[in-house]
Amino acid sequence: MKLQDSVIAITGGGQGLGRAMAEYLAAKGARLALIDLMQDKLDDAVAACQQAGGEARAYVCNVAREEDVEKTFAAISADFGQLNGLINNAGILRDGLMVKAKDGEITKRMSLAEWQAVIDVNLTGVFLCGREAATQMIQNGDQGAIINISSISRAGNMGQSNYSSAKAGVAALVPVWAKELARYNIRVMGIAPGFIETEMTASMKPEALEKMTAGIPLKRMGKPDDIASAAAFIFENDYVSGRMIEVDGALRL
Numbered sequence: 387m388k389l390q391d392s393v394i395a396i397t398g399g400g401q402g403l404g405r406a407m408a409e410y411l412a413a414k415g416a417r418l419a420l421i422d423l424m425q426d427k428l429d430d431a432v433a434a435c436q437q438a439g440g441e442a443r444a445y446v447c448n449v450a451r452e453e454d455v456e457k458t459f460a461a462i463s464a465d466f467g468q469l470n471g472l473i474n475n476a477g478i479l480r481d482g483l484m485v486k487a488k489d490g491e492i493t494k495r496m497s498l499a500e501w502q503a504v505i506d507v508n509l510t511g512v513f514l515c516g517r518e519a520a521t522q523m524i525q526n527g528d529q530g531a532i533i534n535i536s537s538i539s540r541a542g543n544m545g546q547s548n549y550s551s552a553k554a555g556v557a558a559l560v561p562v563w564a565k566e567l568a569r570y571n572i573r574v575m576g577i578a579p580g581f582i583e584t585e586m587t588a589s590m591k592p593e594a595l596e597k598m599t600a601g602i603p604l605k606r607m608g609k610p611d612d613i614a615s616a617a618a619f620i621f622e623n624d625y626v627s628g629r630m631i632e633v634d635g636a637l638r639l
């Protein structure tokens with residue numbers, strides 16, 4: 387698939403990796419539909435895509451709400467007249483041990499609300515956006531690709547019962563959807579990033595960053611463009627489908 391003039395929706399496109407991928411793809415001529423919770427973040431991201439030479443529109447939508455997602459993807463299809471891609475990127479963290487004890491006394495437990503919030507956004511949100519994107523693509527007769535952003539945490543990371551479960555779930559959806567959607571000329575891939583430089587990591591103490599980086603075989607954190615170039619490769623290579631690409635500097639949890 388050529389990126390030039392392709393219409394690609396990105397959830398969580400207002401900041402971080404979502405915005406970085408949007409700017410990267412905009413520079414290659416893609417037309418972006420950016421989905422996020424806050425209008426102001428989206429406005430900045432749209433302006434950055436335009437600055438990069440591409441076209442972009444903003445859609446305020448909570449990916450965990452079925453009605454929002456249905457309306458948003460119908461609007462994207464109507465506004466652009468086509469849909470060729472989706473990056474399921476929106477995600478949240480609510481880390482904590484499932485059960486923590488000191489001297490035999492339980493001191494903390496992951497609440498059902500912490501579990502459910504992450505499952506709702508990181509897993510149900512991916513299902514809803516994938517379903518609605520595929521629906522629009524099939525109805526329009528558009529070929530394209532869906533990319534689920536997972537994480538190396540999908541292998542099981544301490545303190546991330548909720549997050550690891552959701553990220554394993556979105557990775558499991560990749561071969562399922564690849565098999566189901568191949569007949570419509572829609573490919574499905576996943577990317578599992580390792581530690582990537584974002585606003586969050588930029589605010590970490592240098593000692594903590596050094597410790598984190600020391601454990602990565604390539605001895606550096608990933609850059610947002612390392613993820614964006616993997617997404618561009620997936621869109622442009624018409625014979626990749628049903629697989630995960632690990633972009634983690636060889637770090638395995």
Ligand SMILES: NC(=O)C1=CN([C@@H]2O[C@H](COP(=O)(O)OP(=O)(O)OC[C@H]3O[C@@H](n4cnc5c(N)ncnc54)[C@H](O)[C@@H]3O)[C@@H](O)[C@H]2O)C=CC1
Pocket residue numbers: 397398399400401402403404421422423424427447448449450475476477478507511535536537538578579580581582583584
């Ligand atoms: N930053 C990293 O090192 C890594 C990130 N990832 C994954 O990459 C993705 C992006 O991560 P970052 O850019 O670091 O996160 P971030 O927190 O900087 O950005 C996430 C974006 O998603 C949006 N969002 C959150 N909940 C939403 C909802 N219900 N509906 C619509 N939008 C919503 C937020 O408003 C935000 O703009 C996430 O799925 C994350 O799990 C995976 C591995 C490593």
Ligand SMILES: CC(C)c1ccc(C(=O)O)c(O)c1O
Pocket residue numbers: 477479536537538539543579580581582584586
């Ligand atoms: C533990 C993994 C690599 C990780 C680290 C940081 C974030 C983040 O800041 O959003 C993640 O989403 C992760 O999956």
